[in-house]
Structures are given as structure tokens and as C-alpha cells.
Amino acid sequence: MRQRITSDNESSFSASAAAEQLFKFHEWSEPLRCLPVGLAEPPGSLKEGAIAALQAENLDQKVEITRQVAFQWWNGVLGVGGAVGARPPDRPGRPLEPRLVAPRNLKKRSIRSQRGRIALLHAIAHIELNAIDLAWDIVARFADPRAKSDHRMPRSFFDGWVRVALEEAKHFSLLRQRLIELGSHYGALDAHDGLWEAAQATGHDLTARLAIVPLILEARGLDITPSLLRQIEAVEDPESAAIFKIIYRDELGHVAVGAKWFRYLCLRQGLEPAASFQILVRKYFRGPLKPPFNDFARCRAGLTPGFYRALSSASQ
Secondary structure, rough: OOOOOHHHHHHHHHHHHHHHHHOOHOOOOOHHHHOOOOOOOOOOOHHHHHHHHHHHHHHHHHHHHHHHHHHHHOOOOOOOOOOOOOOOOOOOOOOOOOOOOOHHHHOOOOOHHHHHHHHHHHHHHHHHHHHHHHHHHHHHHOOOOOOOHOOOOOOOHHHHHHHHHHHHHHHHHHHHHHHHHHOOOOOOOEEHHHHHHHHOOOOOOOHHHHHHHHHHHHHHHHHHHHHHHHHHHHHOOHHHHHHHHHHHHHHHHHHHHHHHEEEEEEHHHOOOOHHHHHHHHHHHOOOEEEEOOHHHHHHHHOOOHHHHHHHHHHOO
């Protein structure tokens, strides 16, 4: 195939346009509206980069590794494999705070007060931090260069999850900055570890992981975010509302990535997707799914009611 010869200026413009399309710099908090800085020890593969992001305890470093690995991946610098035999950590790197407690021990506050809004933003920031690591865990766990050819995932699979990790890092950074603007910070309040724990039983099975993480846990965000957004707008907090609008739009795409590849794996195994989803959820997810469901958004993402209605607590 012939390749058009471009000038340095044209190449630079093309790279900048591609980076802007990937990062949407205008949506990041002010210090991060730029290309990522180079890493002191750049990864040799996408898998190595995913593991490095997972292991990072410093949250600024976790976000910057995510940005750099995404940039290198989308510019064709990294291959999928490498680090043969390397495994992601059992638990992601974390700072000393927040303190992790049982979900029942977390205080519930009304978002009509600033303290309540801080508690909400802190809880969502914690979810988004876990979501960064869950996206990288999928990449690191299932980017196996030793896998048989009929079990390997195509490059576009990793395209999707790299973008998910990058967007979750954006969400976390925006919420973290907003907490500072409100006189608090991430780590100031307690949090729970339920999101990470819910995913760990599926580390051996990509189909099950997709069923639980994007199609259960992330799809729940599509159900509750519109209501949260209305409440935040009602208390006249446009800065927080703008963040939730970005999160809602992006999470729609994340569920779509999960639905696409869940269907792909089911078809590759000769399985009916909706029935397989229900079997996996009953096996790996504790408790029933709770309505209300945002059926319209779920359908847009490829998750039709036939997947989840039979699992709803309303139908038990």
C-alpha cells in the first residue's frame, strides 16, 4: 500500500489532532490539559504498562502512567504482549488513605449540603479509581502472548480497554480536583473495597469478567447518574454537574465496549449471549440486580432488557 509522504509540519499536526481526539484535553483538569510526560522507565509492551499502572501507589503517578501508556499504544509504539509469565497484582497500588471499611459503616449524607456533596464526590472518585485499575487488570490479565491463536483477542479489544482506562483516569482527576475546590481531598473520607472484590472471582475467565464489570457494575452507573445529575443541578453546583455529564457520556461507551466483546466471546464459543450472561451473573455476582434500570441508555450500549430483567430483584 502506498503511503503519502508528509512534511514534518503535517505529521506534527496529524499527531496533535489524534492526541486531541483521544484525550479530549479540554475535558481534563487544568494541569493535565497537555500531552503526557515521558516515563523514566517506559514499558516494553502494553501488558507491562498495564501492570505498572496497577502497581503504582502514588495516584498522580497512576494517572500519568495511564496517560503515557495510552498515548504510546495509540501511536503504535507498544505491542500487546511481552512480560511473558508476568501477572497483575492481586491488589492494585494504593496510598494509605482512604481507610477501607465495610459498606454498612459509610455514613449517608444529603447532597443538599456541601458536606453531602463532598461525600458523594468522594464516593464516586473512589469508584473511578477502582475503574482505572479494573480496566488495566483486564488488559494485563488477558494480554497473554502464549495464548493459542483462537483464544487471543484482536487488537481492537485492547483499543477499547485502553480508552476506558484513560477516560476513567480523566474522571478520577476531575473529581479529585473538584474535591480540592470544595475544601476537601480524595482520602479524607472512608471508602469500601466492594468494587474490586466483586471482580476478583472472575480473574480466570474473560467472559465472566466482562459480564460482571462493564455489564453489571458499570451499567449501574447508567441507572443512577441521571438522577444524581438532576439533584446536583437542583442545588446549583454547575461545576460538579459538568463532571457528571462527562462521566455519564463516557460510561455509556464503556458499557458498549463490554457488551461488544461479551457478545464476541459468546459467539466464538457458540453460546447464546443473554442466557450466558444470566448464568455468569448468578455464579459470580452476589445479590440480585436492583431496579430502576435506565433501559434506554442500556439499549444504546447494547445491553438489552433480555439480559438483565430476569435477574432483577423485582422479578424474584
